[in-house]
Amino acid sequence: MSDLACRLINVSGTKSNAPRVWEPLRVPREAIAREVERLADESRPDDGRRAASIVHPQSQAPGLGFSPGVDVTINVLKPGESTVPIRRNSNQIEFCISGRGIVRAGQEVSHMERWDVCTIPSMQFYSHCNDGDELWIRLTYSNAPLLEKLGVHYLESASEAMKAVLVPRVADRRYTRQNAPDVQIGEAGARLRGYEFLTDIQVVDSKGLHWPWKDVSEYVSQSPGDDRRGIMLLYNPATGRRNGTTHSFFATISSAPAGSPPRPADRGHRHSSVAMNYHFEGSGKSIVDGKTIEWQAGDLLLSAPAWSEHAHFIGPDGARVLTVQDHPLHIGMESLIWQERMDGPILTLGSESGQTGYVGPRQAGA
Numbered sequence: 446m447s448d449l450a451c452r453l454i455n456v457s458g459t460k461s462n463a464p465r466v467w468e469p470l471r472v473p474r475e476a477i478a479r480e481v482e483r484l485a486d487e488s489r490p491d492d493g494r495r496a497a498s499i500v501h502p503q504s505q506a507p508g509l510g511f512s513p514g515v516d517v518t519i520n521v522l523k524p525g526e527s528t529v530p531i532r533r534n535s536n537q538i539e540f541c542i543s544g545r546g547i548v549r550a551g552q553e554v555s556h557m558e559r560w561d562v563c564t565i566p567s568m569q570f571y572s573h574c575n576d577g578d579e580l581w582i583r584l585t586y587s588n589a590p591l592l593e594k595l596g597v598h599y600l601e602s603a604s605e606a607m608k609a610v611l612v613p614r615v616a617d618r619r620y621t622r623q624n625a626p627d628v629q630i631g632e633a634g635a636r637l638r639g640y641e642f643l644t645d646i647q648v649v650d651s652k653g654l655h656w657p658w659k660d661v662s663e664y665v666s667q668s669p670g671d672d673r674r675g676i677m678l679l680y681n682p683a684t685g686r687r688n689g690t691t692h693s694f695f696a697t698i699s700s701a702p703a704g705s706p707p708r709p710a711d712r713g714h715r716h717s718s719v720a721m722n723y724h725f726e727g728s729g730k731s732i733v734d735g736k737t738i739e740w741q742a743g744d745l746l747l748s749a750p751a752w753s754e755h756a757h758f759i760g761p762d763g764a765r766v767l768t769v770q771d772h773p774l775h776i777g778m779e780s781l782i783w784q785e786r787m788d789g790p791i792l793t794l795g796s797e798s799g800q801t802g803y804v805g806p807r808q809a810g811a
Contacts, residue, residue: 464717464752467503467512469733474743477519481582484521492602493528493573495521496585501747508594512719512747515694515771516590520583522546522575530572530603535589536691537565540723540767544581547574550653557583560658560725562679562698562767564691566651570603584723584745586769588693621645651683651692665700665765674804675701686795689773696769701727703763713756714806716783718772720749722757727764731757754787757806 484495497519500509510516522528522544530549539548541557548555551569555561565571575581592598618624625639656679666673676699679690690696713732722731728741731748733755740746748768749755757766775781776795783799784791785806792799 466734466753467501467747467750469731469736469738469750469753469755470501470511470747471738471740472499472745474741477743477745480519481521481580484519485523485580489523489526491529492531493522493526495523499745504590507596508590508592510590511745512721512750514588514591514594514774515719515721515769516587517721517745518585518587520573520585522573522581524575524578524580527574528572530570531600532568532570532603532606533589533598533600534567535587535592535598536567536693537585537587538690538694538696538769539563539565539586540584540696542582542584542725544575544579545577546581546583547576548572548653548655549574553653553655555653555655557581557655558657558659562656562658562661562690562696564654564681566653566691569651569653570606571653586694586696586721588771588774591693591774622647649683649685651681654681654690661698662700665698666702666705667700668702669704669706671702673700675699676804676806684773687773687776690769691773692777693771693774694769695772696767699764699766699768701759701763701765703727703761705759705763707761708756708758710758711756712787713754714783714785714787715752715754716749716770716772717751717781718749718770718775719747719751720755720768720770722746722748723767723769725765725767727762728760729758729764730760731755752782 480497484497487495499511499517501511504510541559541561543559545558548557548563550565550571555563557563589598620641622641622645625641627636627638629636664673665677666675676697678688679696680688681690684692688695723745724740724742726742731738731740731746733748734753738746772781779796781794782791783794
């Protein structure tokens with residue numbers, strides 16, 4: 446077999462490319478409803494998963510998704526149906542649009558109802574069961590496209606895992622993280638560590654979590670001037686300082702009651718993390734890089750393609766919105782840049798003092 450030849454590209458003196466930003470994209474509720482109907486009409490797949498991935502027209506394989514590195518999938522289960530347990534090394538956020546059902550992820554069991562959110566951690570077997578009397582419809586967000594782009598997305602069924610031959614681990618207890626070399630080099634903080642630190646990593650318990658809407662709704666604004674917050678983070682303690690809902694994403698719930706004072710028509714903000722909004726109540730508009738997009742309840746919107754200036758404006762009937770961003774992923778990569786005001790500084794969140802004084806996007810605390 447002949448050796449592959451590399452390419453050598455002269456980049457001396459060249460400037461790095463500007464961010465390549467995708468176009469914003471609205472998926473109307475009617476399109477989602479039609480796909481739900483189609484999925485419900487098809488024969489049950491062998492694994493029980495009736496699903497359709499929403500793919501942006503600028504997305505290219507491998508790693509097709511709704512935004513770079515992120516997919517959004519419409520999932521449908523008929524009453525009494527269940528799915529075959531599987532596991533994969535991507536993590537997931539699920540939002541219940543309608544119906545109800547049970548999510549089993551690892552040792553955790555979540556009884557999902559309309560507008561509930563739950564998470565499915567990486568490499569834990571999970572399954573779904575519709576225990577209601579109507580279609581159970583969910584949106585699922587995952588980092589599978591990023592892993593597919595890297596060529597490392599892994600998936601297996603529970604039956605496949607049971608066939609694997611388990612080899613007893615007979616480790617020499619002299620060679621553990623606790624006993625490995627760990628020495629300081631210089632005075633600035635550099636260290637040398639043994640190989641054990643690469644393979645015997647400190648475990649952070651990651652389990653499936655559930656945020657029932659009936660509980661979450663008590664903490665977001667219900668009427669104008671009620672002094673409740675307009676946006677709240679669904680926080681998973683396993684993510685630590687990255688403030689995620691999973692290790693890849695955060696999810697927030699925004700609530701602007703009908704009759705809320707309209708936001709002034711000012712500039713937006715921008716960040717390197719991508720944002721996707723699902724509007725489950727109300728209506729309004731978003732302005733993304735100067736393009737105005739009207740939306741209503743049931744619409745899904747790629748509302749902030751990475752590094753696009755964007756601003757959202759709520760209509761007189763108010764709105765409730767689920768927002769998912771790959772914010773924790775960027776913090777882990779030290780790539781989360783953020784500009785809250787277009788005439789303000791660009792900050793590297795997590796690596797320097799962050800943006801303070803705001804209780805919501807472009808909303809200063811009173």
